[in-house]
Amino acid sequence: MQNEPEVVVLRLGHRPGRDNRMTTHVGLTARALGADRVVIAGEASNPKGTIEDITGRFGGPFEVELTDSHRQLLRDWDGAVVHLTMYGLPIQDVEGDIREDHREDHLLVVVGAEKVPFDVYERADYNVGVTNQPHSEVAGLAVFLDRLFEGRELDREWEDADRQVVPKETGKQVEPVDEE
Numbered sequence: 001m002q003n004e005p006e007v008v009v010l011r012l013g014h015r016p017g018r019d020n021r022m023t024t025h026v027g028l029t030a031r032a033l034g035a036d037r038v039v040i041a042g043e044a045s046n047p048k049g050t051i052e053d054i055t056g057r058f059g060g061p062f063e064v065e066l067t068d069s070h071r072q073l074l075r076d077w078d079g080a081v082v083h084l085t086m087y088g089l090p091i092q093d094v095e096g097d098i099r100e101d102h103r104e105d106h107l108l109v110v111v112g113a114e115k116v117p118f119d120v121y122e123r124a125d126y127n128v129g130v131t132n133q134p135h136s137e138v139a140g141l142a143v144f145l146d147r148l149f150e151g152r153e154l155d156r157e158w159e160d161a162d163r164q165v166v167p168k169e170t171g172k173q174v175e176p177v178d179e180e
Helices: 020-032 043-060 070-076 091-104 118-123 135-150
Strands: 006-012 037-041 063-067 079-090 107-112 128-131 162-166 173-176
Touching: 006 020, 006 070, 006 135, 020 037, 020 043, 037 043, 037 070, 043 070, 043 162, 063 070, 063 118, 070 107, 070 118, 079 091, 079 118, 079 135, 091 107, 091 128, 091 135, 107 135
Parallel strands: 006 037, 006 107, 037 063, 079 107, 079 128
Antiparallel strands: 162 173
16 A cells, blocks of 8 residues: 555454454464555464564565554554444444545554443544444454455555465465566
8 A cells, every 4th residue: 555654453352362363363364465564463473473474474564563552552552543343333424535635645544352441432534334233353454445445455466475375266375476
């Protein structure tokens, strides 16, 4: 998503031992669908390592950070904050406004795990519901990023990849990247 302000995903409420797989999938979804980096609040060295390994093999750029203070990140964030929650306004009602804000400013997308503290709802410029039904935070993030980038993220080119997936109607094919 070249020449656009940064999109950062904040994974809030990671619970070690319980959320490793889900946090990893939040990070991989953020990477694959156009975000520039993920910040994981909590002790999440396993997901961080996995996401960095995938980025190293399949390309970037994409960064992974850990933080002990999501509140400081939210307080100091210079740009719009979007909190994905099933209690928020329907994405189809606010996506245009969010896209317009993102043209001018960085965007922080908050994806919760456990019960999200009320101060996150208050700090958010947008509390957005991808659907007002219970669902996976990974699915919510994927739909949100696709709406934000209007599908452009699906044609993204990757830098510094060691390998690439070769699209096929059936079967699986991963090949080394030819260095010219």
